[in-house]
Amino acid sequence: MPILLISMANPTASTVPDTLKNAVIRLAGYSQDGIQSVGAFLAQLAGSTASEVMTYMTIPATISGGASIFQVHLGSGEVLHPGDQADMLVAFYQDSYENHLHSLHDGGICIYDSDQVENIHEERGIVHIGVPFTSATIEALGGSAKNRGKNIFVLGLLCAIYELDREKMSNIIAKKFGGKSEGVLRNAMIAFDTGYAWPVQSIEHMPMAPGESKGKKRISADGNTMIALGLIAGGCRYGAAYPITPWTSIMELLRSEFPKYGGSFIQCEDELAAVCMAIGMSYSGHLAVTGSSGPGLALKSEALGYASMAEIPLVVVNVQRGGPSTGLPTSVEQSDMMQAIYGSHGDAPRVVLAPKSVKDCFYTAVRACQIAKEYSTPVIILSDQAIATRIEAFTEPDLEKWWVDYEFDQSEKGAEFKPYPLDKMTRHSPPGSPSTEGKYPVVTGLEHDEWGHPSGNPKNHAAMTAKRREKLVKLSHSLPAPSFHGDYEGDLLFVGWGSTYGPVKEATQALRDKGYKVGCMHIHNIHPLRAGLGDIFGRYRHVLVPEMNDSGVYGYGQLATLLRAKLCDPRIQSFNKTEGLSFRVIELVDEAEKILAV
Numbered sequence: 320m321p322i323l324l325i326s327m328a329n330p331t332a333s334t335v336p337d338t339l340k341n342a343v344i345r346l347a348g349y350s351q352d353g354i355q356s357v358g359a360f361l362a363q364l365a366g367s368t369a370s371e372v373m374t375y376m377t378i379p380a381t382i383s384g385g386a387s388i389f390q391v392h393l394g395s396g397e398v399l400h401p402g403d404q405a406d407m408l409v410a411f412y413q414d415s416y417e418n419h420l421h422s423l424h425d426g427g428i429c430i431y432d433s434d435q436v437e438n439i440h441e442e443r444g445i446v447h448i449g450v451p452f453t454s455a456t457i458e459a460l461g462g463s464a465k466n467r468g469k470n471i472f473v474l475g476l477l478c479a480i481y482e483l484d485r486e487k488m489s490n491i492i493a494k495k496f497g498g499k500s501e502g503v504l505r506n507a508m509i510a511f512d513t514g515y516a517w518p519v520q521s522i523e524h525m526p527m528a529p530g531e532s533k534g535k536k537r538i539s540a541d542g543n544t545m546i547a548l549g550l551i552a553g554g555c556r557y558g559a560a561y562p563i564t565p566w567t568s569i570m571e572l573l574r575s576e577f578p579k580y581g582g583s584f585i586q587c588e589d590e591l592a593a594v595c596m597a598i599g600m601s602y603s604g605h606l607a608v609t610g611s612s613g614p615g616l617a618l619k620s621e622a623l624g625y626a627s628m629a630e631i632p633l634v635v636v637n638v639q640r641g642g643p644s645t646g647l648p649t650s651v652e653q654s655d656m657m658q659a660i661y662g663s664h665g666d667a668p669r670v671v672l673a674p675k676s677v678k679d680c681f682y683t684a685v686r687a688c689q690i691a692k693e694y695s696t697p698v699i700i701l702s703d704q705a706i707a708t709r710i711e712a713f714t715e716p717d718l719e720k721w722w723v724d725y726e727f728d729q730s731e732k733g734a735e736f737k738p739y740p741l742d743k744m745t746r747h748s749p750p751g752s753p754s755t756e757g758k759y760p761v762v763t764g765l766e767h768d769e770w771g772h773p774s775g776n777p778k779n780h781a782a783m784t785a786k787r788r789e790k791l792v793k794l795s796h797s798l799p800a801p802s803f804h805g806d807y808e809g810d811l812l813f814v815g816w817g818s819t820y821g822p823v824k825e826a827t828q829a830l831r832d833k834g835y836k837v838g839c840m841h842i843h844n845i846h847p848l849r850a851g852l853g854d855i856f857g858r859y860r861h862v863l864v865p866e867m868n869d870s871g872v873y874g875y876g877q878l879a880t881l882l883r884a885k886l887c888d889p890r891i892q893s894f895n896k897t898e899g900l901s902f903r904v905i906e907l908v909d910e911a912e913k914i915l916a917v
């Protein structure tokens with residue numbers, strides 16, 4: 320990231336670029352200060368222009384609140400990660416300043432609340448600017464709102480410094496607070512205008528370059544929102560779940576939206592009831608969804624085994640967080656992969672997909688619905704806290720292209736109808752469908768024959784086990800190729816999944832700029848894996864799999880373990896991170912160079 324400003328004293332036009340291609344802003348304070356709202360406003364502004372954005376936040380895991388940050392990476396071109404280091408730190412308190420000054424690069428800018436921050440560390444050429452967020456807001460609002468609104472004051476200050484579109488930002492604020500009382504909106508606009516007009520004498524304004532995106536209809540959203548919208552577009556109309564961080568916002572959105580499309584979503588008393596109710600909804604002839612995070616997925620495992628045995632189409636969303644147990648409920652981790660694939664008793668195959676970005680959450684959800692219906696199987700969407708909560712800007716999906724409405728089929732079934740034919744894909748007859756002849760088809764968690772009637776015949780069990788397996792093998796041969804960037808052969812291949820996509824792609828380009836022949840592959844279809852991966856791996860001297868999970872007893876992360884088991888390739892190596900934080904680009908570059916130096 321280039322230094323935005325080098326000189327603290329007497330800056331001139333020559334020390335400040337005409338426009339900035341990128342800016343990483345970290346807001347540090349307490350969750351009660353509304354810093355998440357500031358970051359969300361900046362991200363929404365990017366979505367309403369041709370700019371790009373990616374955000375990152377940490378929030379306390381306690382109801383009482385506590386220390387929190389929100390980091391925003393604004394860019395005129397492609398933005399792939401939230402930023403390794405900040406160009407600007409906005410510190411609301413002394414501890415916010417002390418704990419996050421290290422996040423600034425050398426020569427960065429720190430704007431702090433001079434009412435709260437007293438001890439300043441002059442180091443690394445960092446430019447310190449004291450602005451009285453608290454007292455300036457109180458004075459502007461006449462003291463009636465106390466210090467509520469200082470976050471909007473800071474928003475105005477940032478809009479002025481970076482010369483962001485004031486009119487569009489005012490409209491975003493008005494839309495946000497327009498449904499509240501007139502006084503709330505008035506105070507918000509006063510606080511914004513006061514911050515925008517505040518004289519910051521120590522630095523010149525640093526205007527952001529115009530956005531380069533070619534998309535016409537652009538939006539900004541978080542991953543959970545796009546998963547929910549993708550489920551609706553994909554034809555899902557019913558669901559049941561229990562609230563848990565960070566899945567809950569998907570549930571809340573589906574509860575409000577499904578009834579608009581003739582469906583319903585039920586909040587159940589626990590995870591077991593939720594998954595069983597969703598299975599019943601799908602068996603009734605409607606595609607249903609349930610969801611949770613890691614602890615809830617564990618509770619759903621027995622019923623998921625039933626869905627695999629009964630071959631019920633079902634979408635399950637798992638938004639991963641740090642574990643085990645309650646673990647780190649507001650931090651990111653990728654430690655549920657093995658649970659998603661194998662987390663059930665017996666051989667219970669299911670499909671697992673992992674979105675790589677907020678935009679991809681929509682298309683992954685649509686694809687999950689399609690696979691669940693086509694292959695009559697449970698499909699797990701394996702998202703994570705980073706994608707779930709961060710905001711990105713992108714072109715709005717074309718709903719006419721992706722929209723699906725599944726027909727409710729209660730047509731008459733004749734003597735030849737079998738829900739579990741060994742030579743065809745399973746298709747259920749919803750309850751109430753007329754059956755004029757033959758054995759009436761049923762559904763059971765017991766092993767069954769082709770009509771669904773319980774059968775303990777050894778040959779039948781072997782045949783049905785193969786049937787449930789082989790449809791996933793068939794799927795593996797029809798999957799699209801993983802996304803790829805960089806050199807198609809050479810020194811090292813990165814293999815990423817989930818939210819590692821952006822940092823891995825950026826690290827790949829950084830290494831190529833240094834003269835290495837490096838490529839990166841991003842695996843979207845976690846299970847089954849696409850056929851032919853071994854041929855790709857064979858073109859590189861090293862294969863490195865970065866994952867936010869532990870290396871485990873045997874020294875490899877979960878995807879790396881799966882790949883080594885499948886391909887028996889000793890070149891596959893792991894790079895693991897278990898801090899509850901996403902990968903930084905510099906971490907990936909450093910690890911790759913260590914391997915390449917051997």
